[in-house]
Amino acid sequence: MKRTTLNRAYGDFFGKEQWEHYSTLTYKFAVSINRNRIEMDKLTKYFKKQVATFSIIWVCEWHTTGTSTHSHLLTKGVDVALIDKYWSNRNLGYKKFNDHKVYERDKGANFYMAKYIDKEIDYDIFISKDNQLQGLVLN
Incomplete structure (x- = not known):
C-alpha cells in the first residue's frame, strides 16, 4: 500500500x-520515544481512574x-484541565506550553496525526467504555 493511501485511510x-479536543503536550526536558510511551500509558491509566468513558x-x-519528543492527542470525554493537572502534578511540563484546541474536523488534525503513523514513531488508540479500557496497539 502506498504511504499516502495509508495516511489517508488512518486520517479517515x-x-x-x-473528538472534542486536539492537544499538544510538551515536555520541559528531553524525552525519548520509549519514555514518552511510558508517560502516555500512565496518562491513559489516570484518565481511566478519573473518567468513566473516554477516547484518545x-x-x-x-x-x-x-533531541526530544512531544505528543499530539485527539480526546473525547476528557476535560483539558484534567490533562494539564496531570502534566503539572507529574512535573512533566508547564501548562502554558501545552496547547488545547476545540476539535474541528475540517481543520485536518486527524490527518496531521495520521502522517506520523508510518514514520517509525510511537502512537496508540484507546477507547474506554463503562470504565473498561480497550487499547488498540497498532504498531
Whole structure:
C-alpha cells in the first residue's frame, strides 16, 4: 500500500470519531520515544481512574531539533484541565506550553496525526467504555 493511501485511510478512520479536543503536550526536558510511551500509558491509566468513558488517540513527534519528543492527542470525554493537572502534578511540563484546541474536523488534525503513523514513531488508540479500557496497539 502506498504511504499516502495509508495516511489517508488512518486520517479517515481518526476522523470518524466526534473528538472534542486536539492537544499538544510538551515536555520541559528531553524525552525519548520509549519514555514518552511510558508517560502516555500512565496518562491513559489516570484518565481511566478519573473518567468513566473516554477516547484518545496520541502520536509522538520528534521536535525539529531531534533531541526530544512531544505528543499530539485527539480526546473525547476528557476535560483539558484534567490533562494539564496531570502534566503539572507529574512535573512533566508547564501548562502554558501545552496547547488545547476545540476539535474541528475540517481543520485536518486527524490527518496531521495520521502522517506520523508510518514514520517509525510511537502512537496508540484507546477507547474506554463503562470504565473498561480497550487499547488498540497498532504498531
